Amino acid sequence: MNVLITGGAGFIGSHLAERCLQEGWSVSALDDLSTGSFENVRHLKAHPGFSYTIDTVFNEPLVAELVDCCDIVFHLAAAVGVRLIVDSPVRTIETNVHGTEVVLSATAKKKKRIVIASTSEVYGKSVKVPFSEDDDLVMGPTSKGRWSYACSKALDEFLGLAYYHEKHVPVTIVRLFNTVGPRQTGRYGMVMPNFVQQALLHEPITVYGDGSQRRCFGYVRDAVEALVRTAKTEAVAGQILNIGNDQETTIAGLAHLVRARLRSRSEIVRVPYEQVYGPGFEDMFRRVPSLAKLERLIGYRPTTSLETIIDAVAADMRPRVLKVPAAEITLPPQAYKTALPTHFSQPA
Ligand code: UDP
Numbered sequence: 001m002n003v004l005i006t007g008g009a010g011f012i013g014s015h016l017a018e019r020c021l022q023e024g025w026s027v028s029a030l031d032d033l034s035t036g037s038f039e040n041v042r043h044l045k046a047h048p049g050f051s052y053t054i055d056t057v058f059n060e061p062l063v064a065e066l067v068d069c070c071d072i073v074f075h076l077a078a079a080v081g082v083r084l085i086v087d088s089p090v091r092t093i094e095t096n097v098h099g100t101e102v103v104l105s106a107t108a109k110k111k112k113r114i115v116i117a118s119t120s121e122v123y124g125k126s127v128k129v130p131f132s133e134d135d136d137l138v139m140g141p142t143s144k145g146r147w148s149y150a151c152s153k154a155l156d157e158f159l160g161l162a163y164y165h166e167k168h169v170p171v172t173i174v175r176l177f178n179t180v181g182p183r184q185t186g187r188y189g190m191v192m193p194n195f196v197q198q199a200l201l202h203e204p205i206t207v208y209g210d211g212s213q214r215r216c217f218g219y220v221r222d223a224v225e226a227l228v229r230t231a232k233t234e235a236v237a238g239q240i241l242n243i244g245n246d247q248e249t250t251i252a253g254l255a256h257l258v259r260a261r262l263r264s265r266s267e268i269v270r271v272p273y274e275q276v277y278g279p280g281f282e283d284m285f286r287r288v289p290s291l292a293k294l295e296r297l298i299g300y301r302p303t304t305s306l307e308t309i310i311d312a313v314a315a316d317m318r319p320r321v322l323k324v325p326a327a328e329i330t331l332p333p334q335a336y337k338t339a340l341p342t343h344f345s346q347p348a
Pocket of ligand 1: 082178189190191192194195206207208209213215251283284
């Protein structure tokens with residue numbers, strides 16, 4: 001199978017590229033390196049099945065050509081991260097809406113399959129637990145920039161499903177919940193890389209708000225396993241799937257776990273939201289995926305524990321953050337054990 005991954009040099013895209021190559025598929029990655037990085041795919045460069053193009057999804061002739069050469073598109077190119085969304089709302093909306101228009105239109109012309117990455121943000125302020133794919137989406141006002149991300153991705157979903165119903169394009173929407181793991185950068189505000197870096201440096205761990213907000217963290221390798229299985233399943237055309245882990249933690253609890261796990265001397269500090277994101281910022285209190293549909297349709301359920309994820313993130317980050325060669329780092333014994341293998345749960 002030939003696979004096109006838009007956003008292929010990003011955090012999730014690069015893991016997906018790796019996993020598709022393992023499957024024996026050819027991978028073409030398209031990335032403008034805006035939030036992605038060539039470092040994420042450098043190790044794949046020599047692989048005979050891997051090719052990459054540094055350009056944007058707005059380049060219509062190029063996208064048409066790349067789509068023509070593939071059997072399935074994973075459309076992951078998007079503006080991501082709360083920091084980026086708050087700082088650059090124009091870029092967020094344009095990338096997410098226009099980029100998806102270009103990719104979907106090219107995919108429709110060539111009648112190819114496409115998996116569009118959406119986000120758990122689309123559930124917005126809904127207080128339902130857990131979130132199921134057919135639930136109502138509860139958005140905040142347009143005067144609050146954060147919601148532009150959720151709305152732009154919701155529009156992507158509408159467009160994708162419209163192509164499915166009206167033009168019979170095999171479109172699948174995947175809503176990725178908080179996905180974390182090696183290579184994720186803290187530059188755009190994501191909590192896991194921020195906490196791990198702070199703990200490794202014994203700097204204060206910054207909990208925004210009172211820390212009682214909850215999230216479920218899914219391991220990136222579980223998420224890409226779910227994506228690969230989605231690509232192998234015909235029955236997902238026209239469907240929306242939640243992808244994530246349903247084990248919940250509070251953000252304060254995560255801070256304590258990261259500190260303990262990494263044997264850090266960091267203090268844990270609370271930072272008011274206004275100080276980080278400006279006045280009137282609205283955070284989501286709870287966000288738990290229902291994984292029933294994912295399990296039913298593709299026979300897979302992510303299960304990697306938070307402890308294993310923290311160890312893997314720390315093992316990846318240590319050489320860069322501590323600026324010493326990996327070989328010179330002494331890890332605590334339990335980190336050796338848990339950082340090495342990737343744990344995929346197998347369907348029963
Ligand atoms: N957060 C935090 N400290 C940080 C970064 C984020 O306490 O250094 C909080 C953030 O306010 C949110 C949660 O951690 O409540 C998850 O944030 P992230 O940006 O990773 O994901 P999202 O907000 O999209 O769930």
